[in-house]
Amino acid sequence: MSVTLTSQVVPFIDLPAQFRAFQPEINEAFAAIFANTSFISGAAVKEFEADFAKYCQAGHCVSLHNGTVALHLALLALGIGPGDEVITSANTFIATAEAISFAGAKPVFVDCDPITYTIDVQQIEKAITPATKAIIPVHLYGQPADMDAIMAIAKKHNLKVVEDACQAHGAIYKGKRVGSIGDIGCFSFYPGKNLGAAGDGGGLVTNNAQWAEHIKLLRDHGSKQKYVHEIVGHNFRLDTLQAAVLKIKLPHLESWNQARQAHAEYYTKHLKDVPGIVVPTVASDRNSVFHLYVIQVPDREAVMAALAKNNIQCGIHYPVPLHLTKAYENLNYKAGAFPVSEKAAKHILSLPMFAELTEEQQDRVIAAVKSAIK
Numbered sequence: 076m077s078v079t080l081t082s083q084v085v086p087f088i089d090l091p092a093q094f095r096a097f098q099p100e101i102n103e104a105f106a107a108i109f110a111n112t113s114f115i116s117g118a119a120v121k122e123f124e125a126d127f128a129k130y131c132q133a134g135h136c137v138s139l140h141n142g143t144v145a146l147h148l149a150l151l152a153l154g155i156g157p158g159d160e161v162i163t164s165a166n167t168f169i170a171t172a173e174a175i176s177f178a179g180a181k182p183v184f185v186d187c188d189p190i191t192y193t194i195d196v197q198q199i200e201k202a203i204t205p206a207t208k209a210i211i212p213v214h215l216y217g218q219p220a221d222m223d224a225i226m227a228i229a230k231k232h233n234l235k236v237v238e239d240a241c242q243a244h245g246a247i248y249k250g251k252r253v254g255s256i257g258d259i260g261c262f263s264f265y266p267g268k269n270l271g272a273a274g275d276g277g278g279l280v281t282n283n284a285q286w287a288e289h290i291k292l293l294r295d296h297g298s299k300q301k302y303v304h305e306i307v308g309h310n311f312r313l314d315t316l317q318a319a320v321l322k323i324k325l326p327h328l329e330s331w332n333q334a335r336q337a338h339a340e341y342y343t344k345h346l347k348d349v350p351g352i353v354v355p356t357v358a359s360d361r362n363s364v365f366h367l368y369v370i371q372v373p374d375r376e377a378v379m380a381a382l383a384k385n386n387i388q389c390g391i392h393y394p395v396p397l398h399l400t401k402a403y404e405n406l407n408y409k410a411g412a413f414p415v416s417e418k419a420a421k422h423i424l425s426l427p428m429f430a431e432l433t434e435e436q437q438d439r440v441i442a443a444v445k446s447a448i449k
């Protein structure tokens with residue numbers, strides 16, 4: 076390999092590479108929106124919602140300002156509020172729990188499964204109390220949680236299920252798209268997600284028309300018609316410009332996810348036999364869209380130093396399980412409460428992962444990781 080190549084940065088994610096291909100199409104769409112200044116609730120918003128609902132095999136899609144708001148409004152629409160408890164995974168991005176808090180409810184954490192890193196379904200029932208109203212399984216790193224088990228528990232205890240699919244656009248569990256399995260499925264279109272806008276974006280899908288209508292009211296000042304306010308709402312709309320970007324990118328999501336899966340296979344082939352490395356495992360009844368490719372290594376400091384020395388970026392998702400964050404210290408969880416999440420947090424490492432990743436870049440990552448393992 077040439078010397079210049081190894082000195083180039085292997086980015087964690089290469090957004091410029093993704094946008095370059097669409098710049099002319101995006102420019103054209105933007106020009107049309109600027110021409111009629113339909114920045115708010117323009118045609119692209121409804122068009123993208125229809126396309127995304129269809130893609131997710133769901134009856135309705137409501138676009139929103141971001142994924143956190145999607146989770147928040149999903150809970151409000153399901154009637155969850157003060158005095159209620161909502162169960163979710165300790166091993167997730169904080170937004171999942173924040174949405175519960177901002178709905179006025181209390182997050183109740185459960186440990187993750189050591190193989191899939193998604194919520195440990197064996198431990199959900201122990202966390203249920205008379206105040207429990209819902210479960211938010213997170214399809215973490217792109218792999219669906221064990222939805223059959225979760226839906227069965229929900230049915231038995233009369234709980235709602237909100238899927239946090241913010242990392243799993245297009246992932247499939249037993250033939251079904253994530254987001255369409257629970258009561259409501261929430262997505263983020265943050266730029267770095269598998270389907271990302273050119274700024275903040277989010278949305279949710281559901282098969283329930285009433286919830287969808289209620290959430291549309293909540294996102295737009297409680298009104299369907301300007302200055303006719305049926306309820307007290309908020310301003311959580313998706314911009315027309317972002318909807319236009321998402322509409323252009325959505326038809327490519329499937330091939331990007333396939334590229335991510337191929338890259339994951341390549342990493343796994345070359346790392347699975349390295350002593351001490353734990354490669355990702357995808358359960359046989361689902362796929363993963365590999366939003367992140369997360370390995371475990373015995374000495375993370377050493378591997379991160381080797382990556383840095385070779386100009387390779389990486390990440391940790393997430394360094395502190397939510398029950399041990401300062402933000403949630405008022406919930407009074409102790410260290411040791413969720414041993415699987417706590418142990419994983421010390422050893423997990425996310426390697427560069429994006430559709431445009433090249434084999435040369437992957438070879439450099441693999442070589443650098445191996446060089447740090449004794």
Ligand SMILES: *Cc1c(COP(=O)(O)O)cnc(C)c1O
Binds near residue numbers: 141143170239277
């Ligand atoms: C990104 C993300 C969110 C929040 O999405 P935003 O669009 O950033 O608000 C929620 N949950 C998970 C698991 C995420 O990865």
